[in-house]
Amino acid sequence: MIGKVTKAVVAAGVAVGMAVVATPGAASAANNGYAWAAWAVPGASINGGVAKLYADGEILRLEDFQADGWGTRAQIQKLMPDSSGVLHWVNHSSPCFDDTSTSNTSGGMTVCNYNTAENIPIRVHVWASRDGVYKYHNYSPSIRS
Numbered sequence: 235m236i237g238k239v240t241k242a243v244v245a246a247g248v249a250v251g252m253a254v255v256a257t258p259g260a261a262s263a264a265n266n267g268y269a270w271a272a273w274a275v276p277g278a279s280i281n282g283g284v285a286k287l288y289a290d291g292e293i294l295r296l297e298d299f300q301a302d303g304w305g306t307r308a309q310i311q312k313l314m315p316d317s318s319g320v321l322h323w324v325n326h327s328s329p330c331f332d333d334t335s336t337s338n339t340s341g342g343m344t345v346c347n348y349n350t351a352e353n354i355p356i357r358v359h360v361w362a363s364r365d366g367v368y369k370y371h372n373y374s375p376s377i378r379s
Contacts, residue, residue: 271358271359271360273360273372274370275304275362282362283296283304283305284296284299287357287374287377289356289377291347292349293345293348294310294330294345294346295343296344296345297343298332301334303364304363306333306360306361307360307362307368308330309327309328309358310357310359311373312324312356323359325359326356327348330346353378353379354378355378356376
């Protein structure tokens with residue numbers, strides 16, 4: 235009887251152990267060290283541009299996908315308390331910009347390198363811009379710097 239119970243407990247333990255190994259952790263499944271967001275004209279079949287924020291080094295990569303006159307801008311935002319302790323998303327540094335004719339890499343995208351305090355919630359805000367007009371914005375999920 236004890237042998238059967240032991241075998242059942244061992245089998246259950248192995249099954250749980252395999253489930254833990256096969257299932258990614260919440261942190262890695264949630265962001266894999268980066269977060270991204272894209273903007274699109276409503277009803278469009280493809281995104282107009284995308285921004286990808288890497289937590290390690292706070293690297294922001296932008297790519298504008300269409301030569302439609304709309305450029306892609308993005309900015310890091312960090313979650314900070316105000317003087318009353320209420321948390322708000324605040325802009326960090328200046329925006330990064332890319333369009334189909336402007337890039338700073340051979341891959342056709344623009345890479346901007348920022349620096350934030352370590353281990354704070356950050357996200358990327360991405361939007362379309364043309365001649366001082368801003369629209370079609372979106373936000374990424376938050377990650378920790």
